[in-house]
Amino acid sequence: MIELHIVLVLMIIGAVVATEINDLLSSVIALGAVGFGLTLEFLLLRAPDLAITQLVVEILSVIILIRATIGTKICCDPIKTRAAYFVFAALFTGAFLAFSYRALAQLPAFGSPIMKMGAQYIQEAAAKTGAANIVSSVILDFRAYDTLGEATILFTSVIGVLAVLRLAGRNK
Amino acid sequence: MSIYILCLILFAVGLYCLLVKRNLIKKIVGLGIMEYAVNLFFILLGYRHNGQAPILDKEQAIVNMVDPLPQALILTSIVIGLGVMALMVAITVRLYEKYRTFDIGEIRRLKG
Structure with missing residues (x-):
């Protein structure tokens, strides 16, 4: 299942772009790219109903978010953040990743659900x-x-x- | 197992975006990324190797199907996500019309 990994890595790249880019419209479009990657993942994971629903919902949410950003005068506003925010957020995210990595050992292996x-x-x-x-x-x-x-x-x-x-x- | 870790990294990117960014649109984007990651995680849990989609065929025997239960639950979750995002965007648009900014620190300062 290497294609799952490839699409998921592309989704992570899109998410990082959506997080870090300054232009709000570009950020929203990057979020749309992540959503369409999710549609592909659903198709690969044999969930066609979810893929159809995700496609429609993604188009609608991108339209709604573009409506929110397109009328605003400030297209590009780099908002400065204090260093303490970075430290606390990095600590919190790291703690989340560590705990969830430990919890992964309790899950059934990928590809053999309990059902x-x-x-x-x-x-x-x-x-x-x-x-x-x-x-x-x-x-x-x-x-x-x-x-x-x-x-x-x-x-x-x-x-x-x-x-x-x-x-x-x-x-x- | 590595696919679970990639999914958790996607969730962590959304969490970081939600925590650090002070732009309201960026916060909505971060919540959306987290929602995608959780939806994908549930479907990954229900996947079975060489499984077929949970749709019955007349002359086909049920041998190896993926779990239909997470798919049904996530189907409702996706639609709820759209409703919640529409509500957040509506409130954000109204806040922008009142304060002319998306920065929450600026909004707090203007509110006094």
Whole structure:
């Protein structure tokens, strides 16, 4: 699976570019590159539904972020950061990496998942739900309450966006 | 195992961006990178060598499928990520219209 590594290294390079570049529009576009790399990874990992969803969501989020940056007068604003920030952030990130590296030893090896629930879903999906796509049978039938909660969060965030961006305020 | 480490490095880049940068758009970008890394990590956990996509075929026997459960959960997580990002961008746009800057230190100073 060398192609997974190659795409993931490209994603890391894109993420570093998005972090360090001064131009905000370039940063947003680099984030879009990382998202499209994630789409490729999903395709390689045999998750076509996720690849389709990630493609659509990535296009939408890049459009939203460009809307936020394109009207701003300051295109390039190098914002200086204090040295203490760098030190604390580097310490925190290093501690995170060290702890997560230790935790990796507890995980099953790559390519051999445990699949306690997944095996049962695969066995029973065709008989119980009649859906050919097991992912959609899980989100729409076995775990439909989870999807209901997701729709609730999505519509709540839409209401929040409308409440924040609405122009007709009383005090204006 | 090395693919997990690369995924964690991607997460760490996003975490560093979120912690160090003081530009609000950069903070949103960092959160987005972290979200991508977590989504990818879950799908990596469910992958099986020489597995097939979790879609049934009529004349095909179920032999070697990747785990469908993380895929279903991450499918909802991706959509939630879009909603959260839209909300953050909306608040950021309003803050920019009021204070004419993206710098959080500057915003705090202007607020008094």
